[in-house]
């Protein structure tokens with residue numbers, strides 16, 4: 001089974017995230033393809049990013065500035081797939097979520113793994129702008145952001161007392177997302193097992209170094 005981590009992107013008191021995550025977690029567990037764990041940023045009070053090469057130590061087992069930073073990098077590394085649940089803050093993802101993604105530093109935790117996302121907002125946008133930003137951000141981590149998302153407009157009224165979304169299209173969208181996540185997770189697990197490329201930035205650095213050593217002008 002693929003290991004799936006559901007990342008809860010908002011932390012404020014009274015957040016709508018709780019109802020969304022309860023529904024998403026139950027659906028992901030019932031789907032049958034995943035060993036599901038929730039990483040709630042409320043339980044991960046990460047410091048604002050303050051790492052530098054002096055905090056890293058052994059690059060193969062970085063120490064980082066605080067134990068929680070190391071633990072967070074490990075928690076992200078120890079997964080095959082991710083499902084981010086986030087509200088929209090000022091047309092983007094919440095700062096706490098961006099910081100948590102930035103904190104996965106030098107460990108390549110997200111690399112070559114699929115990331116799906118469920119967005120919601122108080123207005124008609126349903127979190128779509130946050131999800132678009134998230135996809136851009138995840139590309140830089142070398143994760144594979146997925147096309148099919150769930151968007152939930154008018155989040156304050158999006159759930160019935162049963163805990164199910166009032167709009168049946170929302171349930172359907174989550175099933176499509178889980179299908180994609182399971183397919184990509186299996187595909188990328190196989191691909192990673194067959195061998196991964198060295199990260200592009202390292203290959204680029206090595207090629208430039210080689211060209212410089214050979215005396216070939218690089219500019």
Ligand SMILES: Cc1cc2nc3c(=O)[nH]c(=O)nc-3n(C[C@H](O)[C@H](O)[C@H](O)COP(=O)(O)O)c2cc1C
Nearest residue numbers: 010015016017087088089090091121122123125155
């Ligand atoms: C700081 C802040 C910024 C927000 N910006 C937007 C926004 O740009 N677009 C939108 O539709 N809703 C916006 N909202 C409404 C949230 O999307 C909505 O309250 C959602 O439930 C937030 O997630 P949470 O309840 O889990 O914190 C904002 C809310 C906050 C607190």
